Amino acid sequence: DINAITQPNVAEIEVYGSLHAERGTFTSAPLDLGAPDVVKNVGRVRWQATVPAGTELTVQFRSADQAAALADSAGGWSTPLTTGDIWFPAEEPRAFLQYRVNMATHSPEKTPVFEHLEIDFDLDQVPVSKAWGRIAPNRVPMGRDTSFTYTLDVEFADADAGLAQIRIDVPAPAILEEIIGLEDSALEAWDSTRDQLTITLAEPLRQDAQLQIRFRTRTLAAIHAFRARLFAPNSDNPLNAAENAAIDPQSNAPYSWVLSAATSEERALSQVRVLPPVFTPNADGINDFATIEFALSKVEAPRQVEWTLGARS
Template sequence: MGWFDIRVGDASLPFQDGACGRTPGRRWIKKNDPLLSVLHSTRENLDVVTDLRFKRQSIRFLTFQAYPLRNWELAEFEIYGEGFVEEMTYITQILDFGRPISWGQIRWSGELPEGARVEIRTRTGHTPDPKLYFAPNNNGDLDQITLKDYLKIDALSRLPTEYDTENWSFWSPPYDFAAGLRDETLPAEAWQDGTPLLSPGPSRYIQIAIKFFSAPFAAPRLDQLSLQLGEAPAAQEVVGEIWPIEVDSFEPTTFTYVVLPSFAADNIGFNRLEILTHARVDTIESVVLDGSPVDPDLFPYEILDDRIVVQFPAVKGEEDSFKQLEVVFNAPVLRFGTEFSSWVFNSEDPDQIRQQVRPGNATFRFSGDVLAVKTPVGGNLLVNVEVGPNPFTPNGDGLNETLTISYNLREVVADRTVSVHIYNLAGQVVAALPPTRSRSGQFSQEWDGTDASGQRVPPGLYLYELSLDVEQGERKTGFLAVAY
């Protein structure tokens, strides 16, 4: 062949894979397709064996076009790559556990080299197939049909499928790979490692999707993945809602959280409710079960940095169905659309598998039927910066020895670096606190009054600078005093 060209494209191009089927938004490759880049083109080729080498790049699609279209022959065509496949997805079959079960933890073993990434997601459902299939009837209306009947229709005539949102959850956010790693120093049966499974239960079916992103010469590896499950759910269903669902400031707000369970005869019941608040709750004002206040002396609650756990008399059995549990607490909301997810569990269950509360109509007093809260959009990301005690006295007498710089981050959805520097009035850095990586929440850092060499700084006035590493950059400054 005297004239040929080779064109290539990466995975971002909207081309259809294969010759059969049709995916919305994708098309087949055309002759001399303008979306493809010319990798090599020659108008005069006299070599019987052609060996082409080119700079390493990511390629998903490759076309070979020879001219003239007749009187040429191609015996072999070989392509070799370097390194690892850039991106690969593995999706399990729909896993059927035979009956609705509760999901506990998910964990895995594997390696994640620098520059590589793994995204693990889950979804759960109540039917064997998350897709709905349709075909027009004689009247032109659409009827739902089975997969078997759908496959009998010519591939080019099939209507697009729809996702069964009534019976299947959407794919979960990706799990933190480090959080779910198996800890080989702990007994496997104890399930003291892993991370909570994010998809709702109880459910009979689950599916897992794993997406691998490789570096040019390093690939992630997943050796095994396991699920913790409970065959006896705490309840048949638990729905919850929060009120108010919109706040106009980032100051602590009084929220009412209502949970409504329904039970079947074989459910084990629950006596704990854990609510993820993302920021530390100021106070829990009340816990009410079926209209009766719960005595905090008999059933104490826990306030942790990002959640609360309340306890109450156990509810179990069909006679306890639709007994409302109401928790009133004060907490700030630092990100628009923050979801106050929650779980119920039975403290007497050895595994203490938590069952997620689903957003829904838990009370007719509120109209939201959601667990998410809206906040004002825009504004500063670093808010509520406080420094104290100011002045402070790091002189070794045990009183006011350290300075605490506390702050809130809002609308920060991915980990960002926060750094604190202390300057003297000449503008020289006298101390730099260890940088931290954080997202929306409440945080604090401490300074013991020493410089980079570990020596106490002289008494006087100093300047602090709190910086957030974001695209626009944001910082807060102020004065502090050291006295002896």
């Protein structure tokens, strides 16, 4: 028998406990790297972390000339990065930098661990004190050779080492046409790969200038950012130019280094060609195979199409 007073019947038990946090963020204090009054050309940043399956860890960076400018925790951060050993992704040169570690886990038994961070930097290999870049035009037909003007504004301090080389991210191999504004310097050499235009000056530039770098290239991507990296003499540590976002007095819109590409004549398929142009599949070892090249620039939904040699679909 159950006595309702001394032997109550337990119908339900509620147990409370603390849950694990699925997400967490660590934000460092502003770092002056031992020289609070000196701007730095930050080089590569490396970190080591343990990230078990089912967890995530990313790192972000930002920079400023004053520690107080980093008091707002929300603005100025770089894109979240998952892999270390990269060039510093924030604006340079700056006196202070800051990093933020974002961690997440989907299991209470696992957690990512951020172990250590390494930062390379130069105090005496700063090419310029300020640099801003912008591209024009900002909107072009996709896949068409176009002449661009990259405007690079640079300002120097007395202690700056000078600007010896410029590297601009390009969407395809580029052809340099001319550079206006070199003043006492001159072009020594230029070279372009499929993703970078490199310009080497005969003498380092050491006075304030506005360089207009004109080149031809094309893009098959919808969006491309023409970022520029600047090098001091005998240095392999690039300094990131900032994006010029001032207002264009002619268009009343902000400048930008971002290019948007539009489909040419609303065609999805362009630049179609067959290599070799003569196709004779008769097993004689000559022109038995052909490659069809094309640029596909506008797709609403994928659709499989099969063609016969009689050009019937």
